Amino acid sequence: MTAESIMAFLAPVVLIAPAALLAVQGLAALLSRPLSEKHSALVTQVAVTAGLTAAIGVLALMLASGSRHVGIELGNWVSLPNDEFGEHFVFHLHFAFDRLSAPFTILSFLLVGTIGAFANRYLHREQGYGRFFLLYAVFLMGMVTAVLADTIETLFLGWELVGLSSALLVAYFHDRPAPVNNGQRVWAIYRFADAAFLMAAVALHHVTGAGDFASLTGQGPWPYGVATMAPENALFIGLLLLGAAAGKSALAPFCGWLPRAMEGPTPSSAVFYGALSVHLGVYLLLRVSPILELSPLLSAAVVMLGLVTAVYAAVVSRVQSDAKSMLAFASLTQVGIITVEIGLGFRYLALIHMIGHACLRTLQLLRTPSLLQDRNQIENAIGARLEENRGGSLLRLPPAVGRSVYRFAMQRGSLDALLDRYIVAPFIAAFSWCQRREEDWAALLSGERPGQAEQQPSDKRGAA
Known part of the structure; x- marks a missing residue:
């Protein structure tokens, strides 16, 4: 072969x-x-x-x-x-x-x-x-x-x-x-x-x-x-x-x-x-x-x-x-x-x-x-507490810059909020508008008044 x-x-x-x-x-x-x-x-x-x-x-x-x-x-x-x-x-x-x-x-x-x-x-x-x-x-x-x-x-x-x-x-x-x-x-x-x-x-x-x-x-x-x-x-x-x-x-x-x-x-x-x-x-x-x-x-x-x-x-x-x-x-x-x-x-x-x-x-x-178990085992082996890194290199920055960078890091740059505000929200609003126009057009073709289908559920709730 x-x-x-x-x-x-x-x-x-x-x-x-x-x-x-x-x-x-x-x-x-x-x-x-x-x-x-x-x-x-x-x-x-x-x-x-x-x-x-x-x-x-x-x-x-x-x-x-x-x-x-x-x-x-x-x-x-x-x-x-x-x-x-x-x-x-x-x-x-x-x-x-x-x-x-x-x-x-x-x-x-x-x-x-x-x-x-x-x-x-x-x-x-x-x-x-x-x-x-x-x-x-x-x-x-x-x-x-x-x-x-x-x-x-x-x-x-x-x-x-x-x-x-x-x-x-x-x-x-x-x-x-x-x-x-x-x-x-x-x-x-x-x-x-x-x-x-x-x-x-x-x-x-x-x-x-x-x-x-x-x-x-x-x-x-x-x-x-x-x-x-x-x-x-x-x-x-x-x-x-x-x-x-x-x-x-x-x-x-x-x-x-x-x-x-x-x-x-x-x-x-x-x-x-x-x-x-x-x-x-x-x-x-x-x-x-x-x-x-x-x-x-x-x-x-x-x-x-x-x-x-x-x-x-x-x-x-x-x-x-x-x-x-x-x-x-x-x-x-x-x-x-x-x-x-x-x-x-x-x-x-x-x-x-x-x-x-x-x-x-x-x-x-x-x-x-x-x-945590690994950390405790290491500390028991060396007989001392491990040094904790609180902020690391951020502490070596000038105080004003360090605070700004720290706040940016804590908020993760607000990337999710920016995406939600400037991409997700306009996208949802645009397609919600398209959906409403489609429903109005369907209502018009069926002989109903545009927007009437949206009012019916609230009317029924009021009657109940």
């Missing part, structure tokens, strides 16, 4: 393993016969181990044979003929292993497997145990799909699965209002990112005539591909993708949802917002990085967005009073730095930084519940 034939066998296993896990967990939920904790853990371990082993095998064979691209073609799921304007659309379900997707796929399986083993004990006898592992399977399927995607439509499919599972796990403790409200806010930000991503995909199809990344980055393997589109098209598509990445990775001004997402269970906080999901936006920027080279303005925008995010998160993290929020903003600082590295063209450095940061932050978030 040749290396190519072995890779052709192993590569589909990487996709089949999470799909089988999702099918088993989903079917059990649909039939109202949830798996026991023992069987759920066993199925999860088998699926993750199979996918991880296959992914490692593919990467090892790629390195041994010198191959830089291994494709998995599952055919055209949608194919629309040319219309009167000459437009043609084909949805390729195509996946590929390369120097970017292969290591990140291995990282995804490794961290998800670690979190699965941890959650099996952490959520023991928890009422939503089965629901957690079902969403966990959806997340794994979404991550593998997005990371291995070789077309922008396939990446969008995985992108949506990750977003759905993320928002639902933030609202995992749905008997309390705070997790539900925060889950809705995360979902709203994700909707913005999804809209920007979808517009970028449509624009890419219009400009290049296809959605595969080869047409976007040229025939060269990552990271040596060269995009060939016009600079103005690259700027437009790149800004849309940057908006999508900003929403998904909590870059400025969407930083506020990341600490809110910590309302979910500790295992999901670790794998979603410390390790994998929070890096999916910057992974998208890495995947389309050849576009950045076509427009210096776009590269500058990426660098500036990363710098603003890193500085903002570094300042705000200094005054957080709980470990999860502090780690959330610490993660955001590193994501901002990774974004700067991508904008400057350091692609391998950004990939290595992303993998290292994901591993470190996963460990820190998993150790968070036992942080």
Whole structure:
């Protein structure tokens, strides 16, 4: 057997393993016969181990044979003929292993497997145990799909699965209002990112005539591909993708949802917002990085967005009073730095930084519940109290500046309030006005007086 034939066998296993896990967990939920904790853990371990082993095998064979691209073609799921304007659309379900997707796929399986083993004990006898592992399977399927995607439509499919599972796990403790409200806010930000991503995909199809990344980055393997589109098209598509990445990775001004997402269970906080999901936006920027080279303005925008995010998160993290929020903003600082590295063209450095940061932050978030115990053990071992850091570098600023910066950090820059006032409120007002005009038009067509439908409920209440 040749290396190519072995890779052709192993590569589909990487996709089949999470799909089988999702099918088993989903079917059990649909039939109202949830798996026991023992069987759920066993199925999860088998699926993750199979996918991880296959992914490692593919990467090892790629390195041994010198191959830089291994494709998995599952055919055209949608194919629309040319219309009167000459437009043609084909949805390729195509996946590929390369120097970017292969290591990140291995990282995804490794961290998800670690979190699965941890959650099996952490959520023991928890009422939503089965629901957690079902969403966990959806997340794994979404991550593998997005990371291995070789077309922008396939990446969008995985992108949506990750977003759905993320928002639902933030609202995992749905008997309390705070997790539900925060889950809705995360979902709203994700909707913005999804809209920007979808517009970028449509624009890419219009400009290049296809959605595969080869047409976007040229025939060269990552990271040596060269995009060939016009600079103005690259700027437009790149800004849309940057908006999508900003929403998904909590870059400025969407930083506020990341600490809110910590309302979910500790295992999901670790794998979603410390390790994998929070890096999916910057992974998208890495995947389309050849576009950045076509427009210096776009590269500058990426660098500036990363710098603003890193500085903002570094300042705000200094005054957080709980470990999860502090780690959330610490993660955001590193994501901002990774974004700067991508904008400057350091692609391998950004990939290595992303993998290292994901591993470190996963460990820190998993150790968070036992942080006080760890601190007491250290103090008992050294026989003294540990020095407390109250404000850190903020204390070395001039008093007037320090107070302003401290107030800014305590209020988290009022980013959520600004978004609510200048984006959310006008958006709701505009569409509420459109809804009222639609109701008036419907009433006019039905022979009623416009506004009469709104008055009827109040009239009925008055009569009662």
